[in-house]
Amino acid sequence: MGIASIDHRGIKNHLRNFTRLGDKTFPKLTFVFALIIIVILVGTITVLGIEAVPAIRKFGFSFFSSTNWNAVTEQFGALPAIFGTLISSLIALLIAVPVSLGAAVFLTELAPGWMRSPASFLIEMLAAIPSVIIGLWGLFVLVPFVRSPVESWLGSHLGFLSLFQGPPFGVGFLSAGIILAIMIIPIITAVSRDAMQAVPDTQREAMLALGATRWETISKAVIPFCRSGLIGAVILGLGRALGETMAVTMVIGNGYKLTASLFSPGATIASKIALEFSEASSGVFIASLVELALVLFIVTFLVNVIARVLVWRFTAVKAEK
Amino acid sequence: MVEREYLRRLWVNRIILMLCYAAAGIAIALLLLILGYTLFKGISYFNLDFITQAAKPVGEAGGGMRNEIIGTLILIAIGSVIAIPVGLMSGIYLSEFGNPRLTSVIRFVADILSGTPSIVVGVFAYAIIVRPLQSYSAWSAGVALAIIMIPVVARTAEESMRLVPNSMREAALALGITRWRSVMGVVIPGAITGIVTGIMLGVARIAGETAPLIFTALGSYFGYQGLDQPIGALPLQIWKYALSPYKEWQQQAWAAAFILIILVLIISITVRWISRRRTR
Numbered sequence A: 001m002g003i004a005s006i007d008h009r010g011i012k013n014h015l016r017n018f019t020r021l022g023d024k025t026f027p028k029l030t031f032v033f034a035l036i037i038i039v040i041l042v043g044t045i046t047v048l049g050i051e052a053v054p055a056i057r058k059f060g061f062s063f064f065s066s067t068n069w070n071a072v073t074e075q076f077g078a079l080p081a082i083f084g085t086l087i088s089s090l091i092a093l094l095i096a097v098p099v100s101l102g103a104a105v106f107l108t109e110l111a112p113g114w115m116r117s118p119a120s121f122l123i124e125m126l127a128a129i130p131s132v133i134i135g136l137w138g139l140f141v142l143v144p145f146v147r148s149p150v151e152s153w154l155g156s157h158l159g160f161l162s163l164f165q166g167p168p169f170g171v172g173f174l175s176a177g178i179i180l181a182i183m184i185i186p187i188i189t190a191v192s193r194d195a196m197q198a199v200p201d202t203q204r205e206a207m208l209a210l211g212a213t214r215w216e217t218i219s220k221a222v223i224p225f226c227r228s229g230l231i232g233a234v235i236l237g238l239g240r241a242l243g244e245t246m247a248v249t250m251v252i253g254n255g256y257k258l259t260a261s262l263f264s265p266g267a268t269i270a271s272k273i274a275l276e277f278s279e280a281s282s283g284v285f286i287a288s289l290v291e292l293a294l295v296l297f298i299v300t301f302l303v304n305v306i307a308r309v310l311v312w313r314f315t316a317v318k319a320e321k
Numbered sequence B: 001m002v003e004r005e006y007l008r009r010l011w012v013n014r015i016i017l018m019l020c021y022a023a024a025g026i027a028i029a030l031l032l033l034i035l036g037y038t039l040f041k042g043i044s045y046f047n048l049d050f051i052t053q054a055a056k057p058v059g060e061a062g063g064g065m066r067n068e069i070i071g072t073l074i075l076i077a078i079g080s081v082i083a084i085p086v087g088l089m090s091g092i093y094l095s096e097f098g099n100p101r102l103t104s105v106i107r108f109v110a111d112i113l114s115g116t117p118s119i120v121v122g123v124f125a126y127a128i129i130v131r132p133l134q135s136y137s138a139w140s141a142g143v144a145l146a147i148i149m150i151p152v153v154a155r156t157a158e159e160s161m162r163l164v165p166n167s168m169r170e171a172a173l174a175l176g177i178t179r180w181r182s183v184m185g186v187v188i189p190g191a192i193t194g195i196v197t198g199i200m201l202g203v204a205r206i207a208g209e210t211a212p213l214i215f216t217a218l219g220s221y222f223g224y225q226g227l228d229q230p231i232g233a234l235p236l237q238i239w240k241y242a243l244s245p246y247k248e249w250q251q252q253a254w255a256a257a258f259i260l261i262i263l264v265l266i267i268s269i270t271v272r273w274i275s276r277r278r279t280r
Helices: A008-051 A053-059 A079-110 A113-128 A131-158 A173-197 A201-209 A214-222 A227-243 A246-251 A269-279 A283-320 B002-045 B048-052 B066-097 B100-114 B118-133 B138-162 B166-174 B179-190 B192-207 B234-242 B247-279
Strands: none
Touching (some): A008 B066, A008 B100, A008 B118, A008 B138, A008 B179, A053 A283, A079 A113, A079 A173, A079 A214, A079 A227, A079 A269, A079 A283, A079 B002, A113 A173, A113 B002, A131 A173, A131 B234, A131 B247, A173 A227, A173 A246, A173 A283, A201 A214, A214 B002, A227 A283, A227 B118, A246 A269, A246 B234, A269 A283, A269 B118, A283 B100, B048 B066, B048 B247, B066 B100, B066 B138, B066 B179, B066 B192, B100 B138, B118 B138, B138 B179, B138 B192, B166 B179, B179 B192, B234 B247
């Protein structure tokens, strides 16, 4: 009795089956879950494609060239929204790229050691603030400030340019671009900081040993070395700017026309969807909004792929060294 | 002549480096400006009624956002319940079992997914859930939020499990423990702080998301009425109240922003505190 009578063989078999079962099924189970990520991506493009069919069929290519958006006559053209998306993102890049690259140079090359990590944290905190709160701040603080002094000053001094003509509303492309710039500064800064940090110190030391100034070191030894990483960072920022919704919707003013004036209220693809989707009643109206979403998805997809490849290639090069 | 060239280089250097200092200053100043203003405005309209009372109609003083606070918590819960298992299991696959080619594809897709505009995710959730069921619902919004949260959890889980040294896996295997038991008993406990950090980052990300809720959760004047019914949420209410012409509503939007920003701040600072302790 007791210990001797335990069925060793039985336990062994049981254990073997049990462990084999575990080692056979568990990896497969994790694989199934990992596949969900791919299914979501493929599913999104498929579902949006199917749902957009009525609009694609009705409007064809004129969807992209028409400036008409009329729920009553059921005529929908996306050109002003596409235009607005591009203009606001362009303004955002013009503001955000110099600031972000400057900040990244500060974080990697200039800041004293104790300051780097807290300063990085503060800049990245900016990305953690919810979009709708940035929009709230934008609506009540930035927009009045843009209306006057910014737009009134630009209008009276540079008003001969068609960019700065028209009444200063405050809400419009300019405000949207500034808000977007604020929102993409953290990501461009963080990714380009990582790229600059990956540059080996020997690059810098060689340049300094030749008698170069700090700036000459940065511009001739650091930046050329990590150029693809920096371009990737900027394109990643562009991807965020194109798809950003809430804050832009709150400050762009919801106009719908093609105009050269940056003061004019406008719309982006994302703001159009956000404002009208839950009120869309007819099938073609909804399908048109879904087609907008599909366009936005494809564009940001391509932009993100390019950015990732650039950033990854750079970090891969670094890893080999 | 040589002297002048030298001075020119010196001054170019000084000016550009000054501009870099200024750029970093601008970026940090923007954060402090937005954060400070929201906290200042928010706290002046914040009171106990705000978290204990339901919303009141326009014109009536007082009222709060109890329902929306509960709604946001419910939406975060649904999103987490879906995203944590999916994200964690994908992370395990990527770090422990995946073959190299498939792993890099899935990792790539996860990164692309996290860059997808959240409004597109909302349209997707609308098309697959709201439209077939003919009803706006809390859980369709939860699914949309989960889609946003999954890549965050998966990638951080993967990265923290990769940091677990191979010697620990080998030690477990040498003791006769099977691979999957070693993952559950050795790798995951070893990477748990990183995994928790990833989950917290995911929660911080979805807590303030608004765009995917507009046509899934829709918003509601009543409290929680079931997962298959529309539901209110703080960010939705901020949006609605901010664009309203009523002073009281705009003030409530600031108070709601205050709560949301405190939540996000607490999570971000905790995450930083945890990861700093880990690297020491």
